[in-house]
Amino acid sequence: MLLQREPRLRELRVFDLHLGPWLEELQTGPVQVTAIQGDVTQAHEVTAAVAGAHVVIHTAGLVDVFGRASSETIHEVNVQGTQNVIEACVQTGTQFLVYTSSMEVVGPNIKGHPFYRGNEDTPYEAAHRHPYPRSKALAEQLVLEANGRKVHGGLPLVTCALRPTGIYGEGHQIMRDIYYQGQRLGGRLFRAIPASVEHGRVYVGNVAWMHVLVARELQQQAALLGGQVYFCYDSSPYKSYEDFNMEILGPCGLRLVGARPLLPYWLLMFLALLNALLQWLLRPLLLYAPLLNPYTLAMANTTFTVSTNKAQRHFGYEPLFSWEDSRNRTIRWVRAMDGSAP
Numbered sequence: 001m002l003l004q005r006e007p008r009l010r011e012l013r014v015f016d017l018h019l020g021p022w023l024e025e026l027q028t029g030p031v032q033v034t035a036i037q038g039d040v041t042q043a044h045e046v047t048a049a050v051a052g053a054h055v056v057i058h059t060a061g062l063v064d065v066f067g068r069a070s071s072e073t074i075h076e077v078n079v080q081g082t083q084n085v086i087e088a089c090v091q092t093g094t095q096f097l098v099y100t101s102s103m104e105v106v107g108p109n110i111k112g113h114p115f116y117r118g119n120e121d122t123p124y125e126a127a128h129r130h131p132y133p134r135s136k137a138l139a140e141q142l143v144l145e146a147n148g149r150k151v152h153g154g155l156p157l158v159t160c161a162l163r164p165t166g167i168y169g170e171g172h173q174i175m176r177d178i179y180y181q182g183q184r185l186g187g188r189l190f191r192a193i194p195a196s197v198e199h200g201r202v203y204v205g206n207v208a209w210m211h212v213l214v215a216r217e218l219q220q221q222a223a224l225l226g227g228q229v230y231f232c233y234d235s236s237p238y239k240s241y242e243d244f245n246m247e248i249l250g251p252c253g254l255r256l257v258g259a260r261p262l263l264p265y266w267l268l269m270f271l272a273l274l275n276a277l278l279q280w281l282l283r284p285l286l287l288y289a290p291l292l293n294p295y296t297l298a299m300a301n302t303t304f305t306v307s308t309n310k311a312q313r314h315f316g317y318e319p320l321f322s323w324e325d326s327r328n329r330t331i332r333w334v335r336a337m338d339g340s341a342p
C-alpha cells in the first residue's frame with residue numbers, strides 16, 4: 001500500500017522475524033525496499049532498523065488467542081517489543097510513530113458486555129484476563145503516553161494507535177483453516193453462534209490504507225492526531241462471525257447448516273473448557289491448540305461492532321475498497337487455494 005499510494009516514499013524498510021518471498025517482488029520498483037530480518041524484543045536490532053527513518057509503522061505482534069505461546073512470550077513481543085520501538089524512535093530522532101493496536105484493547109471484556117456499534121468515545125468497561133488483549137492494551141497505553149516525548153534532536157514524538165476489528169482478506173489464516181475444515185466436512189459448516197451476535201470485521205486493504213493515510217497526516221496535523229486512537233472501519237456488513245465468513249465461503253462452495261446453533265451454549269462452553277484442559281494436560285507432549293477455547297467462544301459470542309467516522313473527520317479517511325471489492329478479492333483468494341487442502 002505504501003509503495004502504491006505514497007508518492008513521497010523514498011525508502012521502505014520491512015523489519016520482521018520472518019521475511020517471506022513476497023518481499024522480493026517489492027524490490028523491483030523505483031523505491032528502495034530494504035528487508036531486515038530482526039526481532040522486536042531485541043532493542044539493538046530495532047534501533048539499528050529505525051535509525052534514519054522518518055516514520056515508523058509498528059504492526060509486528062504476536063497474535064495468539066489459541067494458547068500456542070506462553071503469556072510471558074506474548075508480553076515480551078507485544079509490550080517489550082513496543083517499548084523497544086518507542087525507545088528506538090527517541091534515540092534515533094524518528095518523530096512519527098503509528099501503532100497497530102486492536103479492538104481487543106477495548107473488548108469484548110471478561111464480563112461479556114456487548115459493544116454495539118460504538119465509537120472511540122463510547123463508555124465501556126475494558127477488563128481483560130487473556131494475555132493477548134492485555135498485552136495489546138498495555139502496548140497501546142505505552143504508545144499514547146509516549147506522544148510528546150522529546151526525540152533525539154529535541155523535537156516531540158507524535159504517536160497514534162489504530163484499532164482494527166477482526167481483519168479479513170487475502171492471507172487470512174483462520175478463514176483458510178475454516179475453509180479446509182468445511183471441505184473436510186463435505187462442504188458444510190455447523191452454526192455455533194446465534195446469528196444475532198454482531199462481530200466487527202474490516203478488510204485488510206482498508207486497514208493498510210488507514211495506516212498510510214494516518215502516517216502521512218500525522219506529519220501535517222500533529223496537534224490533532226497525536227495521542228489519538230482510531231477504530232479501523234469500512235463498509236463491511238454487520239453480521240455474526242460465522243454469517244460474515246459465509247459471505248466469502250458461501251460462493252466458494254460451503255454451506256452453513258442450521259438457522260440456530262446446533263449445540264446449546266452450555267455444551268459449547270463445556271467443550272471449550274475440555275479443550276483448555278486437554279491443552280494443559282498434553283502440553284508436555286504436544287501442542288494442542290484448537291479454534292474453540294473459552295476465550296475464542298466468548299469473543300465470537302459477544303457483540304462487538306463499531307460505527308464511527310473519527311478517521312474521516314481527523315485525516316480524511318474513506319475506505320479504498322468497497323464491500324463488493326473486498327469480498328470479491330477475498331473470494332478470489334480462497335478459490336485460488338482450492339484443492340490444496342492439507
Ligand SMILES: NC(=O)c1ccc[n+]([C@@H]2O[C@H](COP(=O)([O-])OP(=O)(O)OC[C@H]3O[C@@H](n4cnc5c(N)ncnc54)[C@H](O)[C@@H]3O)[C@@H](O)[C@H]2O)c1
Binds near residue numbers: 038039100166
Ligand atoms: N488479525 C486481526 O484480526 C487483527 C485485528 C486487530 C489487530 N491486529 C494486529 O495487527 C498486527 C498484525 O497482525 P496479523 O493478524 O497480520 O498477524 P501476523 O501474525 O500475520 O503478523 C504479525 C507479524 O509480526 C511478526 N512478528 C511476530 N513476532 C515478531 C518479533 N518478535 N519480531 C519481529 N516481528 C515479529 C510476524 O512475523 C508477522 O509477520 C498485530 O499487531 C495484531 O495485534 C490484528
Ligand SMILES: CC(C)CCC[C@@H](C)[C@H]1CC[C@H]2[C@@H]3[C@H](O)C=C4C[C@@H](O)CC[C@]4(C)[C@H]3CC[C@]12C
Binds near residue numbers: 101192199299
Ligand atoms: C466458537 C467457534 C465456533 C468460532 C471460533 C471463532 C474464533 C476463532 C474467532 C472469533 C472472533 C475472532 C477474533 C476477532 O475477529 C478479533 C481479533 C482481534 C485481533 O487483534 C486478533 C485476532 C482476533 C482475536 C480474532 C481471532 C479469532 C476469533 C477469536
